[in-house]
Amino acid sequence: MSVFQSIYSALQLGLPASHLAVVVIGASVIGCILGGVGAIASLRREALLGDALAHCTLIGVIFAFFWFGQREFSLLFFGACLSSFCGLLVIRALLTVPVIKPDAALAVVLAGFFGFGLIGLRYVQVSSLPNKAGLESFIFGKASLMTGADVTWAIIVAAVVLVGVLLSRRSLAALCFDSAGLVAFRPSVAIARIVFAALLLISVSIALPATGVILTCSLLVIPASIAKFMARSFFDYMLLATTIGAISGAIGAAASIYIENVSTGASVTLTATTLLALALIVRAYVDRQHRRVVEFPR
Amino acid sequence: MRRIFKLLPSFQLLFAVITLADPLPKPKITTTTSLLHDMVHQLAGDSVEIISLMGPGVDPHLYKVTPGDIRKLSRADLIVYHGLHLEGRMAEALENFGKRKPTFAAAEVLPNDKLRTLSDIPDPHVWFNVQLWREVTLGLASKLSKTFPQLETQVGTRGAQYANELASLDTEVDHAIAKIPEQQRILVTAHDAFGYFGERYKLKVHGIQGVSTDSEAGLSHIQSLIDLLVNLKVPAVFLESSVGERSIQALTDGAKYKGHSVIMAGPLYSDALGEPGSGAETFTGMVRFNVKSIVTALGGTL
Amino acid sequence: MSSSPSVPALEFHNVSVAYGERLVLTDIDFTIPSGSLVGILGPNGAGKSTLLKTAVGILPACSGWIKFFGSTFADHRHLIAYVPQRESVAWDFPATAFDVVMMGMFHEVSWWQGMGNARRARVVAAMERMGIGDLRNRPLQDLSGGQQQRVFLARALVQNPSLLLLDEPLAGIDVDTEAIVMQTLKELCANGATALVVHHDLSTVPQYFDRVLMVNARLICAGATSNVFRPEAIKATYGPRLSLHEAAREVARPIMNYREEK
Numbered sequence: 028m029s030v031f032q033s034i035y036s037a038l039q040l041g042l043p044a045s046h047l048a049v050v051v052i053g054a055s056v057i058g059c060i061l062g063g064v065g066a067i068a069s070l071r072r073e074a075l076l077g078d079a080l081a082h083c084t085l086i087g088v089i090f091a092f093f094w095f096g097q098r099e100f101s102l103l104f105f106g107a108c109l110s111s112f113c114g115l116l117v118i119r120a121l122l123t124v125p126v127i128k129p130d131a132a133l134a135v136v137l138a139g140f141f142g143f144g145l146i147g148l149r150y151v152q153v154s155s156l157p158n159k160a161g162l163e164s165f166i167f168g169k170a171s172l173m174t175g176a177d178v179t180w181a182i183i184v185a186a187v188v189l190v191g192v193l194l195s196r197r198s199l200a201a202l203c204f205d206s207a208g209l210v211a212f213r214p215s216v217a218i219a220r221i222v223f224a225a226l227l228l229i230s231v232s233i234a235l236p237a238t239g240v241i242l243t244c245s246l247l248v249i250p251a252s253i254a255k256f257m258a259r260s261f262f263d264y265m266l267l268a269t270t271i272g273a274i275s276g277a278i279g280a281a282a283s284i285y286i287e288n289v290s291t292g293a294s295v296t297l298t299a300t301t302l303l304a305l306a307l308i309v310r311a312y313v314d315r316q317h318r319r320v321v322e323f324p325r
Numbered sequence: 326m327r328r329i330f331k332l333l334p335s336f337q338l339l340f341a342v343i344t345l346a347d348p349l350p351k352p353k354i355t356t357t358t359s360l361l362h363d364m365v366h367q368l369a370g371d372s373v374e375i376i377s378l379m380g381p382g383v384d385p386h387l388y389k390v391t392p393g394d395i396r397k398l399s400r401a402d403l404i405v406y407h408g409l410h411l412e413g414r415m416a417e418a419l420e421n422f423g424k425r426k427p428t429f430a431a432a433e434v435l436p437n438d439k440l441r442t443l444s445d446i447p448d449p450h451v452w453f454n455v456q457l458w459r460e461v462t463l464g465l466a467s468k469l470s471k472t473f474p475q476l477e478t479q480v481g482t483r484g485a486q487y488a489n490e491l492a493s494l495d496t497e498v499d500h501a502i503a504k505i506p507e508q509q510r511i512l513v514t515a516h517d518a519f520g521y522f523g524e525r526y527k528l529k530v531h532g533i534q535g536v537s538t539d540s541e542a543g544l545s546h547i548q549s550l551i552d553l554l555v556n557l558k559v560p561a562v563f564l565e566s567s568v569g570e571r572s573i574q575a576l577t578d579g580a581k582y583k584g585h586s587v588i589m590a591g592p593l594y595s596d597a598l599g600e601p602g603s604g605a606e607t608f609t610g611m612v613r614f615n616v617k618s619i620v621t622a623l624g625g626t627l
Numbered sequence: 628m629s630s631s632p633s634v635p636a637l638e639f640h641n642v643s644v645a646y647g648e649r650l651v652l653t654d655i656d657f658t659i660p661s662g663s664l665v666g667i668l669g670p671n672g673a674g675k676s677t678l679l680k681t682a683v684g685i686l687p688a689c690s691g692w693i694k695f696f697g698s699t700f701a702d703h704r705h706l707i708a709y710v711p712q713r714e715s716v717a718w719d720f721p722a723t724a725f726d727v728v729m730m731g732m733f734h735e736v737s738w739w740q741g742m743g744n745a746r747r748a749r750v751v752a753a754m755e756r757m758g759i760g761d762l763r764n765r766p767l768q769d770l771s772g773g774q775q776q777r778v779f780l781a782r783a784l785v786q787n788p789s790l791l792l793l794d795e796p797l798a799g800i801d802v803d804t805e806a807i808v809m810q811t812l813k814e815l816c817a818n819g820a821t822a823l824v825v826h827h828d829l830s831t832v833p834q835y836f837d838r839v840l841m842v843n844a845r846l847i848c849a850g851a852t853s854n855v856f857r858p859e860a861i862k863a864t865y866g867p868r869l870s871l872h873e874a875a876r877e878v879a880r881p882i883m884n885y886r887e888e889k
């Protein structure tokens with residue numbers, strides 16, 4: 028099969044015709060979600076918040092497994108959301124303590140929750156509970172093994188994120204720019220803060236089982252960084268970040284078909300990083316063209 | 326939790342009573358996997374105290390040592406582990422114990438020419454070739470006799486008996502697999518555990534992940550597996566007890582998109598024995614269970 | 628836009644503010660009549676910014692109460708504009724000057740509505756009033772300090788506020804911007820609005836402000852500039868002598884402003 032043919036068949040949207048299509052579409056939908064949510068997070072200087080929350084989900088997955096005694100996806104998803112929400116609350120609580128810097132708060136929560144998660148996972152692995160196998164794949168998911176069900180979930184979440192972002196576009200912009208300054212708009216900004224946290228939570232929780240923690244974090248950060256180089260308005264920026272996320276997902280997944288022994292997650296991350304490098308080079312070139320000839324010495 | 330602490334003194338007392346009552350304490354043998362636990366039990370019966378680090382259904386590739394394990398290992402008179410990097414994440418701990426305690430890497434008694442290698446790494450899943458597992462059993466029997474001379478006669482007779490049992494199991498499996506129509510002797514599983522099985526009993530074997538469960542499969546590999554399922558009309562793919570079902574789900578979905586429906590069979594017991602009562606709690610039981618699942622799913626009749 | 632002149636625009640009653648255990652402002656008590664242009668003066672670290680942030684509810688007061696036009700902040704939220712210090716804002720935000728000025732009217736429309744052409748025209752008018760009509764489509768990060776300040780003031784203007792709270796709007800900007808900012812504020816106050824401005828340059832106080840609040844952790848004095856802004860009060864606010872460093876800064880400020888602008 029030629030490269031062109033398989034990319035074409037992979038892009039037959041609407042009717043996934045093959046496993047390739049499932050993975051490529053899934054990766055691009057998840058890239059789209061994470062690109063968009065990561066764009067807001069990175070403007071709020073909270074890109075690593077996603078990373079921390081991603082690591083918080085493990086303990087929730089384990090608890091959900093214990094509590095319900097089964098490996099039903101929606102139950103584990105619920106647990107994941109719940110525990111990363113707890114993680115978020117703890118981070119916010121730590122931030123009110125004057126001596127704790129934001130990065131320290133993130134690090135503490137990430138390490139603490141993930142550590143407990145690993146202990147829990149270990150406990151499950153050595154225990155004799157039924158159905159325990161593969162629990163860890165919720166957080167260390169493998170992109171090449173995405174299933175149609177994963178993609179359906181991802182599309183649902185993408186729709187939720189899209190509606191959320193569109194409805195609160197202005198309050199999200201205000202939240203990112205100066206959250207305190209717009210006195211008159213502050214009630215909406217306060218809602219936007221909650222909306223953003225909720226979107227981040229569900230996006231991370233949906234992306235993890237499909238793509239794993241490393242890919243999730245890189246897709247939160249990299250498309251936003253690229254978009255920031257190129258965008259002139261907030262709308263452009265959001266559009267660019269989601270598009271670049273989607274493109275990285277699609278190209279990365281498609282590329283991993285042709286490269287032997289490269290995992291799909293790594294391939295997607297690599298694609299995104301390559302795009303970032305290209306953006307840096309183009310930006311440097313453009314800057315040189317536009318630089319003023321005379322600079323006043325300070 | 327608190328209740329356990331309250332019970333703790335009585336446990337200690339119990340231990341003390343046992344040690345007092347027994348004039349010649351039983352040799353303590355710590356094994357890593359449940360398979361080895363079974364092997365030592367078959368050879369030495371109740372005349373040794375066996376502690377297994379991994380219970381039924383535990384994946385040895387991903388298993389990490391806990392402080393509790395270190396205590397179990399240091400209490401042992403002999404440590405029996407599988408070797409050939411099966412206990413991937415325990416290697417360092419086992420090596421350290423090897424310096425100050427008698428240890429025995431059971432599978433490493435096999436000569437190199439009998440081992441399969443995948444990109445220069447030996448495949449550790451030797452137990453699926455019952456002949457090889459028989460050799461490993463004999464190797465362990467002589468190690469036990471040497472280390473604990475008081476057990477020599479017992480291990481000798483039990484070992485010979487068990488070796489015969491394994492030899493007849495080997496032919497039994499051979500006959501059973503032969504009942505699968507020849508073009509359907511293709512075994513697709515979650516990870517590459519069944520290489521020896523395929524080699525000995527003449528099945529083509531494909532795993533989604535590599536030899537260890539600790540790696541991610543590339544998309545090209547998945548796609549070629551799906552093509553294989555569709556082109557050769559393979560009727561079933563197999564779940565494994567110690568690996569999650571996501572990977573198999575991806576395969577059956579992929580084949581379904583191409584109009585070929587594959588059933589999800591099993592689970593097979595691959596890297597660990599089953600729970601007591603599952604019928605797969607001993608090595609022979611596990612092999613029979615697997616063979617039955619494979620033969621029926623692939624269109625043979627028993 | 629204008630409230631009845633008898634109601635004070637802003638009242639602080641025994642307000643104290645603390646960061647953790649440390650009291651930053653103690654027992655601040657004053658009343659600002661509508662229509663006044665007020666300078667808030669005090670040395671670095673005196674709590675001037677804290678005073679504004681407490682007024683708009685960014686920081687909580689640990690005692691006392693604050694009233695706007697005789698009632699609560701929430702009742703008059705839409706009449707109040709706050710311009711934060713330039714350094715506190717992320718200027719790499721991907722937006723044009725126009726977008727930022729538009730933010731001043733975000734509270735007027737619902738989630739699902741667009742901003743509409745009438746509001747766009749208001750943005751253009753406000754930007755032209757601030758002399759930055761031609762910068763409409765410039766990305767924010769390409770603007771100079773003075774231009775950023777004008778964008779912020781335009782954002783406040785577009786809201787038609789009755790009370791403006793500005794945190795150091797004249798710091799690090801060029802002479803032209805300083806002139807246009809002060810002129811705009813004077814016009815607003817002449818039309819009945821009230822403005823509180825955190826200010827550093829003591830030499831321009833009598834020329835710019837008709838009232839002053841002099842603060843150094845406590846309120847030193849408050850009142851009409853001609854009555855209150857006297858050497859004794861300055862001494863009480865800035866310590867027994869204006870430190871050499873402060874004096875040097877005051878002298879150097881116009882030059883520094885000019886250079887930062889270039």
